[in-house]
Amino acid sequence: MVTTAGKCHCGGLQWEITTEETPVHILCHCSACKLIGGGEYTLNLIVPKDNCKITSETQPNVYTYKGDSGNDVQCFYCPKCTSHPWHYQTVNADNYVVRTALLEGADKFNVAAEVYMKEKFEFQPKIAEAAFETVPPS
Ligand SMILES: [Zn+2]
Numbered sequence: 615m616v617t618t619a620g621k622c623h624c625g626g627l628q629w630e631i632t633t634e635e636t637p638v639h640i641l642c643h644c645s646a647c648k649l650i651g652g653g654e655y656t657l658n659l660i661v662p663k664d665n666c667k668i669t670s671e672t673q674p675n676v677y678t679y680k681g682d683s684g685n686d687v688q689c690f691y692c693p694k695c696t697s698h699p700w701h702y703q704t705v706n707a708d709n710y711v712v713r714t715a716l717l718e719g720a721d722k723f724n725v726a727a728e729v730y731m732k733e734k735f736e737f738q739p740k741i742a743e744a745a746f747e748t749v750p751p752s
């Protein structure tokens with residue numbers, strides 16, 4: 615197992631995730647990610663909740679919105695600088711969607727897939743071999 619640390623922009627909120635292998639990035643081009651993150655896509659990995667821990671005294675705040683499914687999505691963020699370590703989709707109850715760009719060594723992680731290609735900005739080139747219009751069929 616691999617434990618990887620993450621921290622927010624101000625450094626007040628810190629966390630760790632544990633994965634079987636080195637984390638990978640899944641790029642999400644959905645419109646909610648653009649609005650929340652302010653970039654052309656976000657970088658994510660689905661990790662069991664039990665493998666995600668806040669390690670700082672500072673605890674995250676929670677912003678709740680409706681996802682594509684109509685169910686609640688909770689966005690956890692630093693109360694001071696607003697960086698968010700992960701999201702929680704109530705339809706995906708046992709996991710967090712971890713923001714991999716905020717993890718140590720993120721510049722060396724592989725890109726595994728891209729999701730929500732239907733909302734990708736036109737100027738943004740396709741990066742991953744595996745690309746899905748919304749999310750992969752399950
Ligand atoms: Zn912060």
Ligand SMILES: [Zn+2]
Pocket residue numbers: 642643644645646647648656730
């Ligand atoms: Zn998204």
